[in-house]
Amino acid sequence: MAELEVKSMTETQLRNLRRQRTKEMRLQLTGFGLMIFLTFMAFGMVALDFDPTFIMGVVMLFAFIQVILQFYYFMHMKDQGHDFAKLFMIVGMFFAISFCVTFIYIVWIGSPI
Amino acid sequence: MSQATAQKRGFWSVIWDYMTTVDHKKIAILYLIAGGFFFVLGGIEAMLIRIQLAVPNNDFLSAGLFNEVITMHGTTMIFLAAMPLLFAFMNATVPLQIGARDVAFPFLNSLGVWLFIFGGIFLNLSWFLGGAPDAGWTSYASLSIASPGHGVDFYALGLQVSGAGTLISGINFVTTIITMRAPGMTYMRMPLMTWTTLVAGVLIVFAFPPLTIGLFLLIFDRMFGSNFFIVEAGGNTIIWEHLFWIFGHPEVYILILPAFGIFSEIFATFARKRLFGYSAMVFATVLIGFFGFMVWAHHMFTVGLGPTANAIFALATMAIAVPTGIKIFNWIFTIWGGSIEFTTPMMYALAFIPSFVMGGVTGIMQAVAPADYQYHDSYFIVAHFHYVIVGGVVFALLAGLHYYWPLMFATMLNEKLGKVTFWLFFIGFHMTFLIQHFLGLWGMPRRVFTYLDGQGYNAANMISTIGALFMALAVIVLVINIIMTLVKNEKVGRDPWGDGRTLEWSLPLPVPYYNFAQIPLIRGLDAFWIEKKEGNGEMLPAESLEDFHMPNNSIIPFVMSFGLFVASFGALYFASGKEWAIDAVADLPEKPWAFWVLVIGLAITFISMITRSFKDDLGYYVTKEEVLRDLEERERGAK
Numbered sequence: 001m002a003e004l005e006v007k008s009m010t011e012t013q014l015r016n017l018r019r020q021r022t023k024e025m026r027l028q029l030t031g032f033g034l035m036i037f038l039t040f041m042a043f044g045m046v047a048l049d050f051d052p053t054f055i056m057g058v059v060m061l062f063a064f065i066q067v068i069l070q071f072y073y074f075m076h077m078k079d080q081g082h083d084f085a086k087l088f089m090i091v092g093m094f095f096a097i098s099f100c101v102t103f104i105y106i107v108w109i110g111s112p113i
Numbered sequence: 114m115s116q117a118t119a120q121k122r123g124f125w126s127v128i129w130d131y132m133t134t135v136d137h138k139k140i141a142i143l144y145l146i147a148g149g150f151f152f153v154l155g156g157i158e159a160m161l162i163r164i165q166l167a168v169p170n171n172d173f174l175s176a177g178l179f180n181e182v183i184t185m186h187g188t189t190m191i192f193l194a195a196m197p198l199l200f201a202f203m204n205a206t207v208p209l210q211i212g213a214r215d216v217a218f219p220f221l222n223s224l225g226v227w228l229f230i231f232g233g234i235f236l237n238l239s240w241f242l243g244g245a246p247d248a249g250w251t252s253y254a255s256l257s258i259a260s261p262g263h264g265v266d267f268y269a270l271g272l273q274v275s276g277a278g279t280l281i282s283g284i285n286f287v288t289t290i291i292t293m294r295a296p297g298m299t300y301m302r303m304p305l306m307t308w309t310t311l312v313a314g315v316l317i318v319f320a321f322p323p324l325t326i327g328l329f330l331l332i333f334d335r336m337f338g339s340n341f342f343i344v345e346a347g348g349n350t351i352i353w354e355h356l357f358w359i360f361g362h363p364e365v366y367i368l369i370l371p372a373f374g375i376f377s378e379i380f381a382t383f384a385r386k387r388l389f390g391y392s393a394m395v396f397a398t399v400l401i402g403f404f405g406f407m408v409w410a411h412h413m414f415t416v417g418l419g420p421t422a423n424a425i426f427a428l429a430t431m432a433i434a435v436p437t438g439i440k441i442f443n444w445i446f447t448i449w450g451g452s453i454e455f456t457t458p459m460m461y462a463l464a465f466i467p468s469f470v471m472g473g474v475t476g477i478m479q480a481v482a483p484a485d486y487q488y489h490d491s492y493f494i495v496a497h498f499h500y501v502i503v504g505g506v507v508f509a510l511l512a513g514l515h516y517y518w519p520l521m522f523a524t525m526l527n528e529k530l531g532k533v534t535f536w537l538f539f540i541g542f543h544m545t546f547l548i549q550h551f552l553g554l555w556g557m558p559r560r561v562f563t564y565l566d567g568q569g570y571n572a573a574n575m576i577s578t579i580g581a582l583f584m585a586l587a588v589i590v591l592v593i594n595i596i597m598t599l600v601k602n603e604k605v606g607r608d609p610w611g612d613g614r615t616l617e618w619s620l621p622l623p624v625p626y627y628n629f630a631q632i633p634l635i636r637g638l639d640a641f642w643i644e645k646k647e648g649n650g651e652m653l654p655a656e657s658l659e660d661f662h663m664p665n666n667s668i669i670p671f672v673m674s675f676g677l678f679v680a681s682f683g684a685l686y687f688a689s690g691k692e693w694a695i696d697a698v699a700d701l702p703e704k705p706w707a708f709w710v711l712v713i714g715l716a717i718t719f720i721s722m723i724t725r726s727f728k729d730d731l732g733y734y735v736t737k738e739e740v741l742r743d744l745e746e747r748e749r750g751a752k
Contacts, residue, residue: 084291088318095319095406099359102410106418107351 031073038062133666135219136626140226141204141521147230148197153588154237155189158182160585163545167578169566179562180247181264185237187250188268191364192275193233195506199371200225200282202513203310205521207286209617210307212295212635214628217288219664220725225282227674232275235681239267249560251361254342254353258334261697263685269331270681274674276321276328283317286310295616296655297635301395304615304639305388308395309374312402313367319406320363327356336684338693351416358409366405368502370398372509373440376462379516380444381639382612383459384451390443391638397436397443404433414485423482430480437473441466456610457531461512464539465504472500475550490560493553499546511538511591519609523623524602530594534587541583548573548580614639619652621747627663630740632656658740664732669721676717683711 009017042059072078077086122130131139161182165174174182208216216222239245246268248256257265290311294303303311331353333339340346342353381388388394410418410426418426444466453459475497479485488494511534518526552573557564564570608618616633619641631654637643644652688694690703 088315091403092319098407099323099355102422103352103355106410106422107349107355 027073031069035066035069038066130666132671133223133668135215135223135664135666137204137208137216137219137222138521138624138626140222141201143226143230144197144201144204145521147226147233148194148201151189151193151233151237152195152198155186155194156585156588158186158189160581162186163578163581165562166564166574168575169564169568169571171563174562176562177247180249180560181245183560184246184249184252184264184268185240188236188246188272189233190502191250191368192272192279193229193236195368195502195510196279197229197233198510199313199368199506200229200279202306202375202510202517203286203313203371205517206617207307207310208289208293209520209620209624209628210304210615211290211293211298212616212629212633213289213293214632214661215664216285217293218285220667220670221281221285223667224670224673225278225285227670228278228281228677229275231674231678232271232273232278235274235678236267236271239264239271242267251354251357252331253357254331254334254350255344257331257353258342258350258695259697262701263689263698265331265697266335266685269328269335270685273325273328273332274677274681276324277677278674279317280321280325283314283321285314287314287318290314295629295632295635298640301392302635302638302640304374305377305391305394305398306371306374306615309370309377309398312398313370316363316367316370316402316405320360320367323356324360324364327353327360330356332684335695335697336688338688338691338695343695354413354416355409358412359406361412362409363402363405365498365501366401368506370401372506373398375509375513375516376444376465377447378615379458379462379512380447382516382610382614383454383456383462384448385454385612386447386451387614387639387642388443389446389449390439393439394443397439400436401433404429404436408433411480411482411485414482415489420482427480427482431477434473434477441470454612456515457526457528457535458512458516460532460535461508461515464535465508465512468504468508468542469501472497472504475500488553490558491553492549492557492559495559496546496549496553499549503542503546511535514591516610518598519605519622520617520624522599523604524598525605525609526598527594530590530597534591534594537583537587537590541580541585541587544580544583545577546580548576552577608641614642616640616652619644625743627661627735627740630744631658658737660734660737662732663735665730667725667730669725673718673721673725676714676719676721678714679717680711680714683707683709683714687711 039062042055042062045055045058071089076082077089131143134140134143161174162179165171165179165182204216204222208214236246242263244262244264246252246257246260246264248260248265248268252265252268257268290303290307330339330341334342334348340348342348342350344350377388377394407429408426410422411430414423414426444462448463475493479488479494479497515526515531518524552570553559555569555573557568557570564574605622607621609622610618613619616635619633620628633640633652634655636647636653641652644650684707686704686707688698689701689707690699692699
């Protein structure tokens with residue numbers, strides 16, 4: 001059996017780790033608060049009868065910000081060692097968006113361009 | 114568990130061993146056997162097509178049977194022969210090339226091969242159960258919804274099952290290559306075979322989900338009463354064409370990129386030179402993979418997408434010629450000035466360059482959208498894609514079979530018979546398909562079961578059929594060669610070609626089941642070659658000799674795949690005779706048991722999944738003593 005070596009951490013390492021985790025927790029909570037706030041704003045705009053075109057644009061923008069917050073803060077894409085995950089997500093999104101655009105233009109709308 | 118005891122075991126215990134194996138080398142052999150079987154099946158279908166078309170007004174096959182034969186020829190060759198055979202070589206080489214003891218997910222590797230085998234068997238059972246699919250390998254929805262009987266259902270379900278296996282294997286290879294490289298094996302030191310496998314794996318991950326979705330929509334329409342492609346109910350058949358080609362175009366790159374990888378290895382080995390322009394080759398591979406997703410609509414120029422859409426896709430298609438050209442020139446520069454050895458794999462590799470370029474040039478011709486209106490649905494297209502798939506992929510498979518045979522079986526295929534195979538195949542291939550370009554330009558449409566006398570097609574079709582006979586002869590010689598080699602069973606030692614450059618040739622043959630006694634240290638591109646030239650010809654170890662961990666065998670993947678095989682029959686007969694079913698199957702006798710077969714099949718799969726989740730299988734350790742004993746036995750020649 002390969003033995004697992006267990007080393008206890010030094011005082012400084014422990015302190016650094018604790019500091020990092022506090023920071024991480026603060027970021028998570030900030031992100032969460034921001035997302036709740038954005039959702040609240042979206043609902044609020046609809047409740048206050050803003051101009052629909054305006055609402056559509058702003059809500060799309062909010063959604064985009066939420067996606068980024070979700071990926072980078074909640075799903076840890078900002079952390080190290082996620083290069084391939086990042087690459088795959090971005091390439092996948094690029095493909096998916098281009099497929100959707102084509103479908104909307106040349107299948108759904110149906111008029112040849 | 115060692116090789117010596119394995120040889121003493123009985124026949125059934127060997128069968129059981131292969132059914133439960135998670136070892137990538139044995140899975141490679143499973144892929145090779147199953148893929149080879151389907152390759153022969155597809156080849157027989159090809160011969161039937163050519164016999165039917167040899168003379169005008171032939172009635173060797175009826176029109177309906179002809180449609181079934183062309184559909185099954187295309188489907189079998191792409192999904193059940195070419196791709197699994199490439200997986201065979203990927204499995205056999207990639208873990209050895211990157212210095213790993215197995216793939217990242219050995220269990221999934223086994224699941225992948227069994228899903229493919231059961232999917233392939235299911236698809237081919239259609240011949241005995243009321244007729245094969247007859248809507249072409251593209252199975253365009255306007256045809257496939259109307260196709261009477263259960264043929265297309267076999268297509269949709271069979272490909273769904275085997276496609277799941279392919280997707281699983283693709284994910285597995287991507288993970289393996291990213292996470293399991295030996296110390297020192299940086300991305301830019303990976304052999305080209307590994308690089309092309311990585312890119313092909315990524316393409317599988319992105320390209321197979323659209324196929325899965327398309328097939329599910331087709332399954333729902335044909336078997337469960339939905340209306341995605343049913344025009345009377347507001348469906349749209351063009352959606353199938355888009356989904357199919359979003360998958361279908363990357364699919365041809367999934368096939369050709371590993372073929373490029375095999376050829377890159379062969380060129381460097383038998384020209385005894387480092388691959389010219391390695392980084393440009395890597396760049397070109399990635400670029401081809403990326404562009405592969407931007408061009409699918411060039412299969413649909415005549416659908417009526419409009420001039421702007423056609424122009425965009427035409428331009429993107431032409432752009433692919435640039436990275437492909439980079440590759441062709443790099444191969445030529447690799448052999449330029451090398452000390453070339455004309456072995457069988459090298460002959461295929463040398464023949465591949467002009468053959469593939471011819472296929473590529475006609476590809477550029479078709480990329481010109483206005484010109485494509487003339488070529489569309491003619492034999493010109495048939496000639497083009499056979500030039501790239503046979504001249505590229507099949508040449509690579511045959512070359513790879515000869516080249517990697519010693520790595521997989523520790524024997525060598527006969528070189529003389531290999532060269533006979535090569536010349537027969539090479540002549541037969543050009544004879545069959547070169548003339549088909551002209552047939553297409555003279556106006557012969559594809560997918561017709563016969564043609565009239567006096568249209569000027571007679572002589573050309575006869576020549577084409579004779580060429581196909583040559584290819585059949587070549588395959589027969591190859592089979593004889595394989596049988597002779599297996600019977601003789603003359604074992605060869607390490608580095609049997611004498612000029613091995615990459616890590617896999619540094620291993621003793623037969624390769625121990627744990628691959629590496631010690632994970633090697635990689636000091637550069639062509640790791641083994643560097644040690645031969647600068648070191649003592651042995652790989653330096655990157656770790657001390659210690660116990661290491663290996664996965665346990667498991668029968669669960671087999672059972673899981675079998676469950677889906679059973680469930681497929683349930684789904685297939687579910688709509689038979691139901692009043693809500695489409696016209697194609699509404700008149701068939703009702704099968705009340707179909708629902709229960711579906712349930713039982715899915716239950717088998719889910720129960721095996723649950724078993725897998727709850728049963729802790731932590732694998733086992735190979736002890737240091739066993740490895741030392743192996744090394745010592747090899748030292749004194751006991752193995």
